[in-house]
Amino acid sequence: MASSPDPSHDDTISSRISPSCPPDTQRVLTAAWAHDLAAVKKLLDTPGKASVQDPATGETPLHAAIRSCGAPSEEDDDPADLEAAKKVVYELLLWGAIWNDVDDRNETPGCVAQRLGRRELYNLCVEAGVRAEMLFGVMEGYEELESVDGEEEEEGEDIEVIDMDADADAEMVVVGEDGEEAPELVNVESSGQNGAAEEDEEEEAPRFQPPKDETEADVNSEAYLRSKLTYSDGKLVDDDGNGVMMAWETDIMRRSVDALLPGKEPGKRILNIGFGMGIIDTMFAETKPAKHHVIEAHPGVLEHISSPGSKFGSAWEESGPAPGDFKIYKGKWQEVCQQLLEEGQVYDAIYFDTFGEDYSQLRKFFTEFIPGLLDGEGRFGFFNGLGADRLICYDVYTKVAELHLTDAGLDVDWDVIDVDMSHLAEAGKGEWEGVKRRYWTLDSKFSPALYRLPTCTFLG
Ligand SMILES: C[S@@+](CC[C@H](N)C(=O)[O-])C[C@H]1O[C@@H](n2cnc3c(N)ncnc32)[C@H](O)[C@@H]1O
16 A cells, blocks of 8 residues: 655555454454455444544554545556545544544544545545534434434435535535445534544443543633633733734734725624724724724723723714714623624624634624524624534534524625745744644645635525
8 A cells, every 4th residue: 555645654454453442343343444345234233333442553444444545646546546545534434433533643544545545535534523513413312322223214315415516526425325224423422522422342441532632722712701810922822832812913904994995985883793903893893883892701801901002992982973882892792792783783894703602602693692692694704613623623614603693594705815934844843832732734746835714694
């Protein structure tokens, strides 16, 4: 099999399937590695088998099926082998293989495909991620999910595959087309994001422990809103060293204002959620709006806003066309937006950029509040940093957000812009000096440091 183009990655079978790997797991991994579809099908006889992991390397059958393809090579590439690999990947996904399990190098199967330059296999992982996350969204709050043996399973059930990339030459596949009984697509259990069911036979076997990244930010909204913040040159950082807002995002903010207020005509009604460093609010203020409302919840940010020298203190509030037109609303948007709805406030442009909140909150905002707060002809944008420390997560979340936006009656236009990575490439250096974790690391063969800037309008 071909080897990785990156010498720091040993992608040989001997380095990935360890001698200590339990025989059952070894058999599935080896069959997946060899793209032996018949053997894989035979071995996938119980839930969880598709996502077994070598306890030493964290290799899953998906990793194995993708890794063994190696990097594309004009001399050695056998198209039949790629087709065989795709079939094995479909089969594994069909049986609940987990799209985002990481191995001992902190790579998901999609990360391996990306590193090797295997776009078609990468796209299959993205599609699987989108399906899993959509299902996860629906299942939220449910404790137990049906296993693959569940009663509601239907014979020959087709699984819709979403076209992630119209330009890619990846063949889209409908699994279950052979009329065989199709298992559920993903098997989510309460212990993990999309965790596989435990495998009885291997209960005693040592389980793979994913590598722990010491810099991994475990940010949550409550803790963040209690944290002490520090404004320094070009950044706003919490007391755990997490970058809340950074000056390198200025270009993204500028482009967002351009997209939300084309022509920048004065007299618009603007709502911004999350003041941060006031970068976007300064730009909004320059357009001479008729109404400019800002929602901010953090006491440290509010103190900064009302401190001497701030552009958005009481003098700014008093400078509005009428009382209340220029206003900082103090509190969480979850509560303030309810008040704005009750007041009947409507805006031409709404921007959403908070910190310490997960995707469910962004979704809540555009589903529950945008329909009431945005003018019929208005535009809505948000900082699109979801999953921006791993390309496959960024791709999955772009698509998931797009599907949920459509559900909420919104059309989204993605403006793809460059991010200058020259000062962002290394942890702890350049822009990241004094910041615990790089929250933007996207730079790859497929997407060289691209930011997808969303502009949403009402459908139809
Ligand atoms: C990334 S910063 C915004 C940066 C801003 N776009 C700029 O241009 O400087 C996020 C801001 O959202 C605020 N925030 C976080 N959670 C919030 C919530 N639930 N309600 C209101 N503001 C919140 C944070 O305190 C922080 O000031």
